[in-house]
Amino acid sequence: MSIMTTKLGKLTLDSPITVASGTFDLENFHFIDQKCLGAFVCKTITRYPKKGNPTPRLYESEAGLINSIGLQNPGLDLFVQESLPILRDKLEVPLIVSFSGSSIAEFEEIMAKLETQSGIAGYELNVSCPNVDNEGIAFGVDPEVIYQLCSRLCSMTRREVIVKLTPNVTDITSIALAAEAGGADSIALINTVFGMAIDWKTGRSRIKKGIGGYSGIGIKPIALALTYKAANAVKIPITAMGGIYTWEDALEFFWAGASMVALGTANFIDPLSAAKLHEGLSAFLIEHRYSMRDIIGKCIL
């Protein structure tokens, strides 16, 4: 067991670093060693193929990125036929499959099919995408629905179930508690914050759909506060994300209560960010003779 080992629900992982769904794919391993990551989270899939949102889908604002991709993906069947065998073949780290649905029954249908497939360590239930109308966020804002969803899905699998939460709610603790009560093994937060940008000269929205999801350095304090809040509310572990760029950023989230951190926008800005985070964090732990256990949730007020 190395000093970087972390526990995430049912999983014991060699590194407390992972990636945010949709920001990282096998192509990124041209730049960094797989072993930097404790787990690999794939882009969210849905039951049927999704074309995604109209363009423009991206805008880089003052301190982050607004996106409106709209869960473009090939759908469950093609994923299982084509992407999964490649992931199974190439990955040297555990695979977390992220998926979303437009009803609890659809979530169940997807999980039932994935349960027949090998090479999957866990699932991320994406109930928080701000860019689609029926899937995702429609679920993530209602504790009762989250509870129902988790209890139905967790009883179907022995694999890790992670619920990814949105910050776009009044009280994240009630959602986190609902996921925990429903049997989720861990939670991941935060998905992107609603964001918008307008060309001040022409009045035209920078994003075709108007509002998108805001990520990157600008949301770090928000993500940190919500991590701290959720960590104090639930006993299950947390994967934190939102504006994490450096190993120093990551440490803040560990102190706040995260057992794992994920890089999202940072992967776009520096393809080496996960490797640099891994190096910096392990040097810090060695220097101070800390293990992850000594840090997680030990923030001093």
Place this chain on the structure above:
Amino acid sequence: MKDTPELRSIAIYSREELCGGYFVLWIWDDELSKQCSPGQFFEIRAQASFHDAWDSQRIPKLFKPISVYDNSGGRIGFFIKNVGAGTSALARLKAGDMLELIGPLGNSFPVVSGKRVLLLSGGIGYPPLSYLQKEIINHNLIFWLHGGATQADVFPCDEVWTVDGSIGKQGMVTQGLEDVIINKKIEVLYSCGPLPMLKQASEIAFRHGVEHYTSMEAYMACGIGVCHGCAVPIGSHDNWDYLRVCKEGPVFNANDVLWSEL
């Protein structure tokens, strides 16, 4: 073409000043030079560190997709217009400063020979066609039509149009397209420029049965096919998908682009 682009830091060899906010950054790298084909691009950025974000207001920005303007004997040129935050950071660079780059990325223009070729560019759509022209000029008859907003947006070519009439013919460059296609008996069109120009050019070229390859521009986050941000609709009306400018593009057959969805 290599399918595993690397991230490199390369010193700028020289910087060339052009008119109206345009400039060229030159790098010297034999290995990269051998990998490039016309139409391809690099994700480039003024070297930045995440720790810059810890130091006052210097928040690191995304790479910017910039197409290759010139590539000869190991020297690669990036012809850039200073338009926003990312490019203005590039605009501050001088010889000796470090450039971070990933690439070459994307596909390239199909190369023809023995054809009557028209190049059509608008504004900053000029650079990739310049590279293409040098590669195909010995094997084709080439005519180059270029349009810009004013005389500051005009570069060497065969026929010039400006919106304000400050040089060349006055109007949109596409107004001259049909005549050129007919008079020069054009067989193949390569285009790059603003969306309305490409849209119109594709209608005109389609009407005249001209083979048409267009290099599309899009806002990008990753540049390597991961984020799906730079999508363009490709296919037929009843069967289309968003493909990625950075991966399946930037060059598309203009007849495959679903212009009505853009």
